[in-house]
Amino acid sequence: MPAFGGNISFNAQHSPMGAFFSFTCGHFATRGGMAAELGKPANQDLFIGIKEGGRRAHAPLKCLPFFGSAAPGGVDAADFVGEQAGPAEQNAQPRVLAYKREDIQRRYGWATDRWETADFAFSIYTPFGEIADPEAATAAELRRQLLPAVLAELEVDNRSGRDTRTAIFAVNFNEPGWRPIAGGASRGGFGLRRQYGILGEAAGAAAPTLFCRWSPEQGVMEPGAHLLGSCPGLAMEVPPGERRMLRLALGCYLEGIVTTGLEGRYLYTKYFGGLEDVLHTALDFGDPAVACAAIDARLRRSGLSEDQQFLIAHATRGYYGSTQLLEVGGEPFWVVNEGEYCMMNTLDLSVDHMFWELEHNPWVVKNLLGNFVRRYRFMDRLKPGGAAAAESLPGGISFTHDMGVHNNFSPPGESSYELADLPGVCFSHMTAEQLCNWVLMGATYVSLTEDAGWASQNGVILEACLESLQRRGGNSGIPEYDSSRCGTGAEITTYDSLDHSLAQTRNSLYMAVKFWAACLGLAIVFERLGDAGAAERAREQMRRVERTVLAQVGEEGVIPAVFEKQSSGYHSRILPAAEGLLYPWAWGHDLSRHGELVEALRRHASALLKDPAKRNLFPDGGIRLSSTSNNSWQSKIAIFMHVARQVLHLDQDPDIAALFRQADIAHAAWQTDGSGYWACSDQFINGKAIGSRYYPRVITTALWMRGNGRDDAKA
């Protein structure tokens, strides 16, 4: 794995699967560490490094730069000793040298994040793969897959040294409650209350030495571990002539019911007795490097550029950091939290995550679909745009934007996000889009799993969805009405904080193509179910959408973002017009049967990309989803680029291929330079992450692994 060529100072979420837990580090001079259920990096100073000599030698401690400057507000020894003269602890300040950027190399693979200095190497391993369906899997499988811990290794090669060297891993939690964790003769560790812990072992050597005072360089010098200290750590001495590796399990265990509304506990609590069980099991599983190297190699073999590979590796970590597999009432309940916002199973994210999940654990998509049906579906009425709700028309089924926020499940039929009476802005309802999202998830699930039983069982819901699409679509086939849930307001789309060109639902090009895909998906499912009548109704609406969109094609093939000449969005030029083509591509559907629409979208996208005024590009070459907004989303750019390459074959044009290569470079820099603290983020303004940070949705970049004979990303 080559050294990372860009800016290495960026955080990564090192996360197991389904624990909503991250060990976050990598950004220089800020804090990170272990946290669960937190939409941002933790607040811990990490001291990972070495000193020359034994642990009590008078030598400086030299660490990776994963700690901030001392912060006010914490308790240290000075708080205990008041005015008294004398104690060595009184004026303790961490005196730790940090390696300089130029003295560090980072290798950032799909499952391995490795830091190297002249003195040691530190690797963090995050293997990922299938989560087996808990209703069919064995406990042994699930203990391995749901283990809420990651492994790291601190290696010191002292084979050519003359003196002992001491490797150190310490954490200043910056909150009270650390405690020792006993590990027998060969293991030692420490934790924070009942929730978080670190257990270490050095192969072939005695247990690492536990220490604690108020700073790591002080703690490692002193005997024992003071329970009133704030900075516990482990030390491993490496005699001259030896090479030793301190393997660390970093884990969490959140017991009991953790949610409200629906009462859920972590499914892993069914397979692990507690934090100690988690940590010992993680070490018992042994060497993580081989499995991770295989995953790393698969990405290396993908044929993708370094920048693309980086984005996929980074996104995968961000995705798993937001995943939360619960058990509610005895049944598994899959949740992906929405990054820094921690909304639960935001449906317009679910539809984007679905491609990844269907490759690795299709049952979670079925789980999501079912949970939306059983608790987060509703029936509404419709109102013509702008009109009062009193004039409403029959509506139909749809689904909420999300299932709650921050572990609080919202009431049945309500999301945490949506509000009435808002004029088509952020927090209004997304009823039409969420209907499409559920339909597209269902159709894609059926298409890729061939689970006809599910389709049959959900026939009545699918029928209701078709009727709801028809009613919302009116004569044009595309959204003509707003849900009565909006009150005096108007519906929006997932592009809620972009300009009106993508936020408006009615007469939206983006929504039109999504409606088209939803109708096509329903038609295919109904055909599979042998319901020719419903299939034909779906196709009929699909054709209406096609006609409506094609009628809007303007000069140079550009299609307005909003089909209302008086709208400010009429002149906006949006690349996500083509997003809806992703789904039939994923189903393996023959898109030549829809040549006219596909061609129109190809010409539209091509015109935007080749626009001499470069209205859909940022100065750095990054892609601007709407020509009239400085706001852009990495996850949606990835989808667009994938459609552009795989469906529209736009990269056969060398100019566009070059433009895409430059865009990938820019997007990688958005993450490292524009989101260094926030790990993987989605929403950028001029290359700076300003929202949707610490986010799962960039996993759409993993679509790039598929197509053109590439690895299919199956883990």
Added chain:
Amino acid sequence: MPAFGGNISFNAQHSPMGAFFSFTCGHFATRGGMAAELGKPANQDLFIGIKEGGRRAHAPLKCLPFFGSAAPGGVDAADFVGEQAGPAEQNAQPRVLAYKREDIQRRYGWATDRWETADFAFSIYTPFGEIADPEAATAAELRRQLLPAVLAELEVDNRSGRDTRTAIFAVNFNEPGWRPIAGGASRGGFGLRRQYGILGEAAGAAAPTLFCRWSPEQGVMEPGAHLLGSCPGLAMEVPPGERRMLRLALGCYLEGIVTTGLEGRYLYTKYFGGLEDVLHTALDFGDPAVACAAIDARLRRSGLSEDQQFLIAHATRGYYGSTQLLEVGGEPFWVVNEGEYCMMNTLDLSVDHMFWELEHNPWVVKNLLGNFVRRYRFMDRLKPGGAAAAESLPGGISFTHDMGVHNNFSPPGESSYELADLPGVCFSHMTAEQLCNWVLMGATYVSLTEDAGWASQNGVILEACLESLQRRGGNSGIPEYDSSRCGTGAEITTYDSLDHSLAQTRNSLYMAVKFWAACLGLAIVFERLGDAGAAERAREQMRRVERTVLAQVGEEGVIPAVFEKQSSGYHSRILPAAEGLLYPWAWGHDLSRHGELVEALRRHASALLKDPAKRNLFPDGGIRLSSTSNNSWQSKIAIFMHVARQVLHLDQDPDIAALFRQADIAHAAWQTDGSGYWACSDQFINGKAIGSRYYPRVITTALWMRGNGRDDAKA
């Protein structure tokens, strides 16, 4: 209850009994609110106030000044909307008027804290009293006594008004996870995740209206409650001609195992099914004002000065805020946490809290004594001062400084605090003093409860304690040796961060009198048990101590703090010399039998108080425990003053009586001006709280309720 005459801007910990939970408010322009298991005020902005007109009227919101300025780092609407123009939420900043200090009155009783403005009154009720022995009490008793909630009332008198007015209670949690709490037709509320909640009802009116956006004045204007908001609240409209009161239950519920080492859960979880049960029960219990008024009146009737009454009321709240009644392995387990440090059952605090506990719930003292015996006792050896441990002598039984910290029980026989190899400074061992503390607690428990069964059952421990005291005392009877646990270090006392005059254990005047009291206490217990031999051995050591102390009386009756001429403490003049007289006074022992010692201590204290150089006074008239330290502890001052009044009768001297009156004034100002944010604190340097903040031990002021025919403080 008269208005508080001092600085009203100070926090109080409004706490139920045994829940380690506080609703903290009162200090202006800082945050407070609800928190459990936190040694400091919570981080919530409280908005308690009123607006003219109905809840959606365009009028400013006017609140008590219990909120800080907007802090960086929180999520608000702007984080969602990015660059988009338009939404009203985007630039939301709380626009709330705060009442000025001169427009607010505060009445601070023993159980009622009442805030009054021209527009409304806000009262917080914290009745206290017995916690019945869980092994003998009924569930109904314990549901009432252990209810982990406090009640508050927001009253608006609009009988002379022409327009509706709206009362508001809102909390910006400044952390994510708020949720609505359903309350049926008459109640409504909100919570933070599963742990904290507020439920309100307005007698004779519909349920208060729940609202939520990102600021209270915005939220109250908007329909519904946005689950993504950060500042939920309740609004109660008061029509003209009416007077309405919004009663609020503010509670917590921490379920499951909350500690490590020993695994404990809150005992209240046995009597309440969850947070909703707690909150509804609190309101079901009805009007809290009458019971609290009776408690308030008892303090008013005490004959104590306003300043003394304030200190007792303030200390009582601080004490209960640190109390934590757990269940460990099916048995109750009483913990008092050490204020901001959160050390558990610090034994040198326990001995001071004991007087309060023996009045209200003696079983908790027995519980503490038993838990120290079963897990936190040890046997040591002794070493002559300064000598190496190899020359050690037989030692004996003693007890650890504490049982752990921050919900982590320390290992058996170890405290969280004590370290070896420290040169007689903070964090060294307190072996001799903790032995005295356990003995004095045991002797006081037996004396006040007449529980001869306990004494008999613990006879072997009491014998071991006597032997341990004898060995530590050597020929002089006072501590001559340090515990081998100190390693190369030396023992210290509870006055750990004062100067050496009180921190040193060997040859210490303070420790000598404490040894004397411990020997006397053992003698009395052994006599009760009919063990004349042991009683005589105890008396023999007691007499040795008397001789040793009396031999040290110097010029003008002053006794050196440390009986070593080469020690810097030899010239220190310490008031806690008399502290040990408190115990025999509490037992009702006839101190005239020890006239010589008592007289020596009386002359010593008198000389220090009447010192023309005022070396034991601060410039403000506050009491300086050691003439050579700027550090002083309110809890220990209270004990000294009590002994000075009740045992030494020093206040019969009009000069000293006046000096004590001035000291009480100064000490009250230390709390309000020197510890406004930290509620009740113990450790002050020149009137500023610099440690031991948010602290339970000041409950020693409640000793003042006893004696001279005063109310005996029994609740």
